[in-house]
Amino acid sequence: MDVFEAVAEPTRRTLLDLLAQGELAAGDLVAAVPDLTQPAVSRHLRILREVGLVDVRPDGQRRIYALRPDGLAEIDKWLGRYRRYWARHLDSLERHLARNQEGHPE
Numbered sequence: 001m002d003v004f005e006a007v008a009e010p011t012r013r014t015l016l017d018l019l020a021q022g023e024l025a026a027g028d029l030v031a032a033v034p035d036l037t038q039p040a041v042s043r044h045l046r047i048l049r050e051v052g053l054v055d056v057r058p059d060g061q062r063r064i065y066a067l068r069p070d071g072l073a074e075i076d077k078w079l080g081r082y083r084r085y086w087a088r089h090l091d092s093l094e095r096h097l098a099r100n101q102e103g104h105p106e
Contacts (some may be wrong), residue, residue: 003074006051011036012044016067019054023066026056 006012011033018024018032030041045065048054053071056063
């Protein structure tokens with residue numbers, strides 16, 4: 001599995017969103033997705049580890065998960081091709097909104 005396949009799964013994206021806020025223990029991650037069992041969450045975390053998106057470290061009996069700083073580099077590189085497209089369209093939207101606001105002051 002590659003990083004794109006890993007992030008295509010909604011539960012794994014949820015786990016990544018949680019970890020984007022900071023390190024969390026495995027138990028906290030399990031509690032955050034109550035519709036899944038602990039073994040199911042562990043499988044998702046294993047996949048995220050294997051593709052390089054998260055790191056895990058022991059802390060006594062707990063396992064602490066954190067995002068890997070370079071883990072999303074492959075996705076960022078892929079998205080880079082489209083940033084100019086977004087910027088151009090956002091600039092057009094900004095000009096459009098400015099023109100419309102000039103004609104309709106609040």
